[in-house]
Amino acid sequence: MRWNLKPKPSSDKVKALASQLNVDELVATLLVQRGIETFDEARQFFRPSLADLHDPYLMKDMDKAVTRIETAIANGENILVFGDYDVDGTTAVSLVSSYLRSFYPNVATYIPDRYDEGYGISYKGIDFAEDNEFTLIIALDCGIKSIEHIAYANDRNIDFIICDHHRPGDMLPEAVAVLDPKREDCHYPYDELCGCGVGFKLVQALAQNLDQTIDDLLIYLDLVATAIAADIVPMTGENRVLAKFGLEVINSKPRPGIKALIQNVKKKVLTITDVVFIIAPRINAAGRIKHGNEAVALLTEYNLDQAEQFASEIEQYNTDRKDLDKQITVEALSQIQENGEQEKFTTVVYNENWHKGVIGIVASRLTETHYRPTIVFTKSGDTLAASARSVKDFDIYNALEACAEHLEQFGGHMYAAGMTLKEENYAAFKEAFERVVQETIHPDLLIPEISIDAEISLKDINEKLIRILNQFEPFGPQNMTPVFMTKELKDSGYAKGIGANEDHLKLFVKQNGSEGFGAIGFGLGDKLSLVKNQNSFDAVYCIDENEFNGTTTVQLRLKDLK
Structure with missing residues (x-):
């Protein structure tokens, strides 16, 4: 994964906002990164009001x-x-x-x-x-x-x-x-x-x-x-x-x-x-x-x-949906493998028997695995129907527009779209889509990126910071959960893989002998060797509050380790 530390905003803006709001510069930095630079903008951010809705x-x-x-x-x-x-x-x-x-x-x-x-x-x-x-x-x-x-x-x-x-x-x-x-x-x-x-x-x-x-x-x-x-x-x-x-x-x-x-x-x-x-x-x-x-x-x-x-009844549909999307994802991954398409700039797969209701989820799963603009096709009546998913910062809608001559219809957004085409046009579309993406995508976009808000020390994590971060919610695009990087961490010696296949990593991290925090890395079980034997490592994470048996503790939710 690419670690991308966001550029520090203007020091003058950060200092001015920190002073106006009586917060430390870390919080002010996070706000300025989100386009919040004045007291009034901060008030609107921290205290959303129904009066702010437009006519x-x-x-x-x-x-x-x-x-x-x-x-x-x-x-x-x-x-x-x-x-x-x-x-x-x-x-x-x-x-x-x-x-x-x-x-x-x-x-x-x-x-x-x-x-x-x-x-x-x-x-x-x-x-x-x-x-x-x-x-x-x-x-x-x-x-x-x-x-x-x-x-x-x-x-x-x-x-x-x-x-x-x-x-x-x-x-x-x-x-x-x-x-x-x-x-x-x-x-x-x-x-x-x-x-x-x-x-x-x-x-x-x-x-x-x-x-x-x-x-x-x-x-x-x-x-x-x-x-x-x-x-x-x-x-x-x-x-x-x-x-x-x-x-x-x-x-x-x-x-x-x-x-x-x-x-x-x-x-x-x-x-x-x-x-x-x-x-x-x-x-x-x-x-x-x-x-x-x-x-x-x-x-x-x-x-x-x-x-x-x-x-x-809907709970049962959801269970059925999970079973279907797991099965189809396995079939799609094996199709990519069999056709030797791992090195392409796109992932486009088709099976006439795949369930139309879950191909969007499967497209998302394939994007997570192969990290390419992805389209999953199935048969729908006389035509083929598909769901498309993109990678960060690549506009898949524009790519489809460039291939419109092969499509019956399409619509959607930058990151997700749907389309139909005639079966005889599938091969030509697949070729055109690969060519358009190859010509327009920056190679860096084919490597997953972790966007990091700020580098901090473990000693910066305290109750006041957590209380303020909670007020950043609700999170979503353009106001994502803050992501931090901390260097030269060490595990206290209790690191272990957890889960049925030990896919996840659980550890307790410290920095320079400071008070430490529990940490969990979902899907990071293969990084266990990095943190063993008092090895020093860098981590990217979000700060979570973990509720268990009525007790709330601070926990680092790891996104990657190096």
């Missing part, structure tokens, strides 16, 4: 969207809330539909079938709307590129409001309103919202016209926080505010569906990491294994007993 009407077309919904309600029209089958889509559908139903009954939901309809707005969904006399569809977390679908709906006198956060193409669909902060002509102050976040802004705008305040909308923030965590959007600006208050709802008064998912978790306070690894995979499992409708049913259920029944 939803600053978003392009928001007035049109609200007017159309109010007209539909006044005329007694049927409204269909449509969204994708992943966490962002199902939470967004749950949020908007449950809000509208709180004062208007003619609202239904629609999640496309991952296998039958694929990603995004579907003709089948529009036909369903026509057959059931829906005259307005609110599309969430999808639709920004659905030019033909929206035209098809317009021909049937069905209006669309699109709430999306993906990058638009050259043209926008002919919808009544297109809410997407990434529109070039949209000057909304924050463009990193997830799909559920855009849905929340729509709800916020509707609420203002009903003389409701933000306090009336707090009950929906558990959904928004879950989507923000799962969709890996930057943990800055509005996302950070919504995630913080959403976490408070999850920890104090979550909706019955989320309560049912977390009731067996033995932690006093859930963090955004727990949302990512406990709540999100289970919501996702419904759409991967069965149908996204099951996630919406769970998240909109108000009876706890019924929610617990739904949660138990």
Whole structure:
């Protein structure tokens, strides 16, 4: 792994901020690295407030969207809330539909079938709307590129409001309103919202016209926080505010569906990491294994007993999903080995029998192993469908755009995307993708990087530092958990491999005879020889608080050793 120590920010800025906040220079350095340079910016960072949320009407077309919904309600029209089958889509559908139903009954939901309809707005969904006399569809977390679908709906006198956060193409669909902060002509102050976040802004705008305040909308923030965590959007600006208050709802008064998912978790306070690894995979499992409708049913259920029944079914889907992704990952790794493709700049694999619901997870696993821009294909009806994952700082969406001639459709972000192509185009696409990546990627990006915030000594770790670091939460992209480096450490002599295969490393580290700390390195079991026999070593780590049997201790979570 490449260790990359971030450049020290301007000494003047650090000293000035340290003085204003009455903190030491280490904390001020971490803040300046995150773009926080003034007292007011620090106040906003440490004390996020719902008052910091922007006026939803600053978003392009928001007035049109609200007017159309109010007209539909006044005329007694049927409204269909449509969204994708992943966490962002199902939470967004749950949020908007449950809000509208709180004062208007003619609202239904629609999640496309991952296998039958694929990603995004579907003709089948529009036909369903026509057959059931829906005259307005609110599309969430999808639709920004659905030019033909929206035209098809317009021909049937069905209006669309699109709430999306993906990058638009050259043209926008002919919808009544297109809410997407990434529109070039949209000057909304924050463009990193997830799909559920855009849905929340729509709800916020509707609420203002009903003389409701933000306090009336707090009950929906558990959904928004879950989507923000799962969709890996930057943990800055509005996302950070919504995630913080959403976490408070999850920890104090979550909706019955989320309560049912977390009731067996033995932690006093859930963090955004727990949302990512406990709540999100289970919501996702419904759409991967069965149908996204099951996630919406769970998240909109108000009876706890019924929610617990739904949660138990989803738990089983999650178990099935784990088994599938393990099996397919093994098969994919062996395919790479057999084809001798380890030295390529990309990883592209295909098997017509792989389960479409887990290929995104498999792509992530392969990226962890081979650290290449990765695409995993499977058969989907008459075409091949794929999930793509990238490595740090490489824009896979742009690479796909350069290969667009071979694709039927594609969409996504810098680090994750989906696509379909005709089977006869697979070989040509694979070749083109390898060529594009080879020509555009910097070789360093093919070696995993650990970005280090600061070099410190063990004596710098104290209660005050830990208390302040806890206030940096919630963590996420652009506000990651601080990573530190300390040199010339020694183990106290108790280092050992732990876990079934001794894959993990447990030790107790000291520096120059100072008071030491317990440390754990997941997946670092093979580094045991480095720390034996009082060998001196350098470590990169995060500072954790470890809860065990009611006692909390400070622990270093090792990321790498040298």
